[in-house]
Amino acid sequence: MIEFKDVEMQYPNGFKGLKNINVQIAQGEYVAVIGLSGAGKSTFIRCINRMHDITKGELIVNQTNVHQLRGKEIRQLRRNIGMIFQSFNLVTRSTALKNVLVSFVPEMPLWRKLLGIFTQEEKRKALTALDQVGILDKAFVRVDQLSGGQQQRVALARTLAQTPGIILADEPVASLDPMTAKQVMGDFARINKEMNMTVIMNIHHVDLALAYATRVIGIRAGEIVYDGQASDVTEAVLSQIYNGQQPVEEV
Numbered sequence: 001m002i003e004f005k006d007v008e009m010q011y012p013n014g015f016k017g018l019k020n021i022n023v024q025i026a027q028g029e030y031v032a033v034i035g036l037s038g039a040g041k042s043t044f045i046r047c048i049n050r051m052h053d054i055t056k057g058e059l060i061v062n063q064t065n066v067h068q069l070r071g072k073e074i075r076q077l078r079r080n081i082g083m084i085f086q087s088f089n090l091v092t093r094s095t096a097l098k099n100v101l102v103s104f105v106p107e108m109p110l111w112r113k114l115l116g117i118f119t120q121e122e123k124r125k126a127l128t129a130l131d132q133v134g135i136l137d138k139a140f141v142r143v144d145q146l147s148g149g150q151q152q153r154v155a156l157a158r159t160l161a162q163t164p165g166i167i168l169a170d171e172p173v174a175s176l177d178p179m180t181a182k183q184v185m186g187d188f189a190r191i192n193k194e195m196n197m198t199v200i201m202n203i204h205h206v207d208l209a210l211a212y213a214t215r216v217i218g219i220r221a222g223e224i225v226y227d228g229q230a231s232d233v234t235e236a237v238l239s240q241i242y243n244g245q246q247p248v249e250e251v
């Protein structure tokens with residue numbers, strides 16, 4: 001369970017990125033966070049894994065008050081929260097498998113880190129993760145020889161290998177072509193269902209958000225202006241979230 005209680009997040013320059021945020025997200029939900037550029041979507045998800053610090057209120061993740069965590073405790077929190085970015089963040093000259101194995105490095109003893117030695121169990125887990133996103137056959141292919149969609153799947157596999165309870169995804173399909181974007185959205189949906197992982201995704205494409213997520217949170221100028229089932233989102237709701245402007249619909 002993720003719970004925001006009267007949360008505010010103020011940037012060091014005084015700008016309030018988030019205001020009066022009250023929301024609960026249960027384990028296993030698939031939430032799309034939508035809103036205009038600059039509305040506060042990234043700020044919202046980045047508070048959850050302490051990439052940003054809230055400045056008022058409480059943010060509780062699985063009974064832990066995130067704001068009170070220090071050093072090692074923040075690393076422990078992040079072990080349970082995978083993060084996927086638009087830009088994949090992969091080592092492109094390494095193979096898909098090596099990129100997934102990277103997820104084990106923080107837990108490894110120093111000598112294994114230095115020598116780059118992974119156990120059979122770690123290799124098995126990494127291959128299983130690649131299999132879960134349908135690219136096991138690419139395990140030994142260098143990432144720079146993969147398509148954008150395949151690269152995003154490697155990033156997803158790297159996160160899965162970490163077996164997090166929560167996946168935060170910041171515009172994960174923004175740089176993919178329409179067909180591939182749908183496939184990757186489908187991957188997230190399948191993982192969400194089959195593994196009961198919570199998925200919280202910032203996304204510009206409203207059509208994709210409504211087709212794949214079960215819940216939609218609409219943010220406008222740092223505040224939640226809609227929170228409900230994706231199936232209940234109407235034109236009027238979109239107009240409220242997007243301030244009367246046109247959301248991105250076609251992919």
Ligand SMILES: Nc1ncnc2c1ncn2[C@@H]1O[C@H](COP(=O)(O)OP(=O)(O)OP(=O)(O)O)[C@@H](O)[C@H]1O
Pocket residue numbers: 011012013015016017035036037038039040041042043044202
């Ligand atoms: N470091 C910062 N200092 C001050 N203001 C910031 C900082 N980072 C972001 N902001 C502001 O906070 C607001 C929310 O930014 P955020 O990145 O969360 O928006 P977003 O909804 O994710 O936008 P986009 O869809 O373009 O990624 C924006 O107005 C932005 O200019």
